[in-house]
Amino acid sequence: MPQTPHQRAEAELTAYGLTFPETTSGPAWLPARGLYVRKKMFCVFGAKGEPLDALTILMKLPISAEMAEELSFVRPAKGWFKQHNWVTAHFEPEDDVLAEMATLKGWLRQSYVAVAPKKLGRELAD
Template sequence: MPQTPHQRAEAELTAYGLSFPEATSGPGWTITRALYVRKKMFTVFGEKGERLDALTMIMKLPISAEMAEELSFVRPARGWYKQHNWVIAHFGPDDDIGAEMETLKGWLKQSYVAVAPKKLGRMLD
């Protein structure tokens, strides 16, 4: 059972993401964890050297990427990430990730719809 609020949040978000049609989980890049739809990554959890009481998430947000950049827990995206509307949310040990769960679930859904084949994406509407 996850110990920290960040680990519990990741477990809850992963379970939510896996409820989407044809969603699977697996390794991301190096030490990260990811959610996929038909072998296309739609969310990445973690980053190199991340502590157990922190969580980083990377998601594709074609609708709300600009708005998301204004939030305190969103890191500035650069290069390919910014060009393709991927957002990097980071929660440190002192951040209340629980207060942002509804936002993160909405972003997870938006990222899934952006990456999934249209037929699958429409199943969430």
């Protein structure tokens, strides 16, 4: 069965994230999938009840969280997530997630640097 654009986007972002130092992938909370650096999560894919042709992504964006909330595909953060600069990007089946890949990759990198130990974050920044 061919992948949806949303599944392709998640696969591409996961592959990109796995190029960062000491990054692993694995389950987050069910049914979500996560990317981790030294067992600390820096990205979550998926949400409860989400169809295969939709995609939700959570990332920590200490630099651009406020700006990101202005984008049409970003849901307003609440509670703990807002206090700690986590952003939720949500793409419905009709949304063109592949058009946003450059932005999402930049956010993934920013989230990694925010969560990773300083030495690893500097490795990626250099």
